[in-house]
Amino acid sequence: MRDSAELLTAAADGDRSAWDELESRFGPRMWAVARACGLSPADAADAVQGTWLRLLQHLRNIRDPGAVGGWLVTTVRREAFLLLRKDLPVVSSSEAVTEVDPAAVVLEADDRQLLWKTVSTLNEPCRSLLQLVALDLGNRQVASRLGMPAGSVGPTKARCLEKLRTLISLQETAQ
Amino acid sequence: MINDEYFLAALRLEAGTDPIPLRVSSSSRDVWRLRLPHAVTATQEATTIRSVRADDSSHLVRFVATGLTFDLEVTEGDGLIDVAGHISPYPGEGALVDVRSPHLTLTRRITPNGHFAVTGLPPGWLSVVCHRPGHLPVQTTWVRIRP
Incomplete structure (x- = not known):
């Protein structure tokens, strides 16, 4: 190849x-x-x-x-x-x-798999929220599924991504 | 610093629920036929996009390469695009211009005062190529014209 x-x-x-x-x-x-x-x-x-x-x-x-x-x-x-x-x-x-x-390196296959695995280790609502966002659900649908106000989906998503970022950085540092 | 868009894109790829549509892959591959291996590329002057009509339906964009300046007045009407162009200095007898979109190329002669025009192009990506006898072609970078 x-x-x-x-x-x-x-x-x-x-x-x-x-x-x-x-x-x-x-x-x-x-x-x-x-x-x-x-x-x-x-x-x-x-x-x-x-x-x-x-x-x-x-x-x-x-x-x-x-x-x-x-x-x-x-x-x-x-x-x-x-x-x-x-x-x-x-x-x-x-x-x-x-x-x-x-x-952009996070788009490499190995990093994507690590990312996906790390999402599954997050606490709720982050784990479900990021999985639903990855499934291309809009904020209203995510809010409905998770029982939260639609207006809080955006800020919560930002916080969850921040947590994910921190975990990935820690894993990279440990390697 | 990791940009959220890359994070979200990585998650979307792993979820696999929104794969790239076949037609998008196909049109991406198809742009290969627009390749001009030896062309010189004229870059857009950063501050040159400006409205030239009060109703904002017409805009002027300037591109410059070594020796040639392209001024394109792009007008939108009824969902189609008209381009009135001027190349300076006059590229000479026998020069031709191609006005290209990914789906359509229209070829025009250049008048002795450097003008050319095409009508009825679809909105979307647009580039102009000047062919001069005895010279490498000069192409503009691609710009996207909104409908």
Whole structure:
């Protein structure tokens, strides 16, 4: 199996199959990030497609080819936030991403599994709340399932994510 | 610092209830045909998006690359996009411009004073490419035009 840097180099040299493989490897993560940013399916589709269009124009000047996955999810997150700004009639990033978000590493398969396992160790309501959020339930549905006011779902989710962040950091420190 | 969006995205991926739709994967792969391997890319001037009409239906965007400036006036009406463009300096006899969306490319000649126009494009991603005999093509970065 070719690594990310090899795929990027091959795509830059005109290898269509390498491009398809990049999409296969990173498309699902990009979609998940766009949706996690709060985009509708239609807008998420635009953010993902726009990110691939940007990569197409930067195939030869990604600073760290091995981190192209991080570049893609960092870019799609930026595109998502631009799309969420309804005051912008023309959505455009004037410059390509140069620094990959270090936090995007949590999207790697091993880290995702660790994250999911850690959620199951949280106390209630955090455990159920984060599992329901992961199932794409809106705040009202989450509130209804957990018997809490809809207005408190957002702040509670933020606190639960903070706890999760702390636990993950402790686990990383212990390793 | 871990951004919440990445956390939530990781949880969503593990839950597996909102996979990337097949059509999104397919359209992502399909942008490959828009690749211009040797093109020079003109970047957008950061402060150049501005309204040019009182009703906010028309906007001007400027892109600059070595030697060429693209001014695009993008107008939305009835759910479609019209583009009136100007390239300076005049790229020369025989120059052509492609106005591209992911689904449609319209090719136009450039008038001797540097103008070109296309009508009826779908809203969404848009890029313009200038082809000059004897030169590498120059493409603008992609911008998304709202319906």
